[in-house]
Amino acid sequence: MSQIDIQYRKSEQREFCLIETQGSLETDKPGGLRGQQRFAAIERQPDGKVIMKIGVHRVVGSVVPLKKPLAVMVKEGQAEDSSSDLTYKIQAIIKEKFIFKLRPVVDLQQEILKLPTV
Amino acid sequence: MASAADVFAVSASDGYPEEYRLLELTPELAAQLEAQDACTLRVLGRATDTATLVGPTEATFDLHTAHTSNNLYLLTLDQASGASNARVGSLTLRTKINQTLELQRAHAQVHARVREVLGWDVRGPFRGAEFDRADEGGRRVTDKELRANVAAGPRALQRALAEVPAFRDSQGCWRAMDAGYCVELLRLLLATQAEHMWPAGRYDLRQLHPALQADLGAALCPEALGCVLRRFGRPLAAADHPECYEIDRRCVERFLAEQIFLAEGLRPWMAADFVQALAATLPPQLAVLGPSEPDGPGGPDPWASAQIPGSLVRDLAYVTAPMEAHLLYTESGVPRHRTQLNPLFRSQLPADPRERIVRLFAAKPQWSTAEVRPFLEDLVDVDGDLLEQGDAAAAAQVAKAVDMWMIKFGRGVKSPSGVTVYTSRIN
Numbered sequence: 001m002s003q004i005d006i007q008y009r010k011s012e013q014r015e016f017c018l019i020e021t022q023g024s025l026e027t028d029k030p031g032g033l034r035g036q037q038r039f040a041a042i043e044r045q046p047d048g049k050v051i052m053k054i055g056v057h058r059v060v061g062s063v064v065p066l067k068k069p070l071a072v073m074v075k076e077g078q079a080e081d082s083s084s085d086l087t088y089k090i091q092a093i094i095k096e097k098f099i100f101k102l103r104p105v106v107d108l109q110q111e112i113l114k115l116p117t118v
Numbered sequence: 119m120a121s122a123a124d125v126f127a128v129s130a131s132d133g134y135p136e137e138y139r140l141l142e143l144t145p146e147l148a149a150q151l152e153a154q155d156a157c158t159l160r161v162l163g164r165a166t167d168t169a170t171l172v173g174p175t176e177a178t179f180d181l182h183t184a185h186t187s188n189n190l191y192l193l194t195l196d197q198a199s200g201a202s203n204a205r206v207g208s209l210t211l212r213t214k215i216n217q218t219l220e221l222q223r224a225h226a227q228v229h230a231r232v233r234e235v236l237g238w239d240v241r242g243p244f245r246g247a248e249f250d251r252a253d254e255g256g257r258r259v260t261d262k263e264l265r266a267n268v269a270a271g272p273r274a275l276q277r278a279l280a281e282v283p284a285f286r287d288s289q290g291c292w293r294a295m296d297a298g299y300c301v302e303l304l305r306l307l308l309a310t311q312a313e314h315m316w317p318a319g320r321y322d323l324r325q326l327h328p329a330l331q332a333d334l335g336a337a338l339c340p341e342a343l344g345c346v347l348r349r350f351g352r353p354l355a356a357a358d359h360p361e362c363y364e365i366d367r368r369c370v371e372r373f374l375a376e377q378i379f380l381a382e383g384l385r386p387w388m389a390a391d392f393v394q395a396l397a398a399t400l401p402p403q404l405a406v407l408g409p410s411e412p413d414g415p416g417g418p419d420p421w422a423s424a425q426i427p428g429s430l431v432r433d434l435a436y437v438t439a440p441m442e443a444h445l446l447y448t449e450s451g452v453p454r455h456r457t458q459l460n461p462l463f464r465s466q467l468p469a470d471p472r473e474r475i476v477r478l479f480a481a482k483p484q485w486s487t488a489e490v491r492p493f494l495e496d497l498v499d500v501d502g503d504l505l506e507q508g509d510a511a512a513a514a515q516v517a518k519a520v521d522m523w524m525i526k527f528g529r530g531v532k533s534p535s536g537v538t539v540y541t542s543r544i545n
Contacts, residue, residue, distance in 0.1 A: 023189070033134055035134070068145065073141055093143065
């Protein structure tokens, strides 16, 4: 019988954020999103709204508590002194997510300001 | 003045997308994890099984993969400064995920699985040291093998081993005990206790072992003796030694009842005949401990049809009345000499509620809630020990779950006596 251990250590917990979107984050840069620096900004407002801005696009979402918390696991391989075949470590237990259900809008004001006047 | 917002700049990691998995936890499981500094969950499974997760309190769950049509992005908070209501920091995008691992509460049939694994021992069930050959080779079931092949926590495993019953032999290997030998050893034990006039409510292994050794010599296996006491007894609370037990008569009767049904090929019994067979099989030292039936004509007949769901065969057999089916759901029910017991062991029924109810309705087309409850209560997420002790909250939780299942899978009709009787609505 295979055995996988999932270890939880309170001292090793990190803070994670979970975002749910209906679309996907894409870029036409070679290499995709990997290594892209400061390509977006997320603003979490006190009223539970969340705004994500990517370039001139802005999408509004909300903070939603998860009915069932999610454990974020990362594979650790097999420990030498363990009887298990594989070990995962829980790095965080997430209890809420940012969900974006609406289409992104173009921030026109900013766009207009960039246009040369005729 | 309104609070300010938290603002984070988002970057993607150099290793995007990284390898992460998301595991859905129940709120209780999450709370159990967070209450401890360190904890390990175990996932066990064979190629032919659903993977099973064993939690810190030994609750077991089946693991399933659930795909989402939406995209889930995992980000880590790498730095943040400012007040708790106005943080400024950076988030790093780690990975995109489209599936999560879901948990579904499972009721692992540990007992059946333990029996199956113990059956790998080539010697078969233990019937006495004289039947074992000293030079016999072949497969044995070690502790490690047992734990590796039974998806259950240590406590559930220990309970199942005691119930089989099974013991660890002198070589540290687990061995199931033959049911007939188990009863034989129990009789010997009871007779020895009576012969030495030791107190009937206190069975001390330290006394019994040398006394039996004198009679049986090398044929006595001390581990088997302890196994019998653990199977049929409870540790004596007031004892000064952990190896003192009191015999639980009901436990013995249930074991004998099961053996009677099995010996006769699981054929139906009239309740009156079954009671006689049970009385004939019960060791005389236990029969004198007290009557199994109430004195006098005032009390209800404990073997009338209405009493069977509360009797010692409540999860071993269901009731029919071949000649008086119309009286089954009346207040007094059918007397024992016209009540038929039909063997149906709960331990052999499916673990899924719907499948089990299908099986129950296949055996009998009509069930009252009282009749069906013993066959479903092990599927309810309550502490079995509390339920056995008569805890009101546990009983209420079981009643609620059973009612819900019967409403979902059955059609209820009220009988003239007010008892709701269900037929199947599953096609």
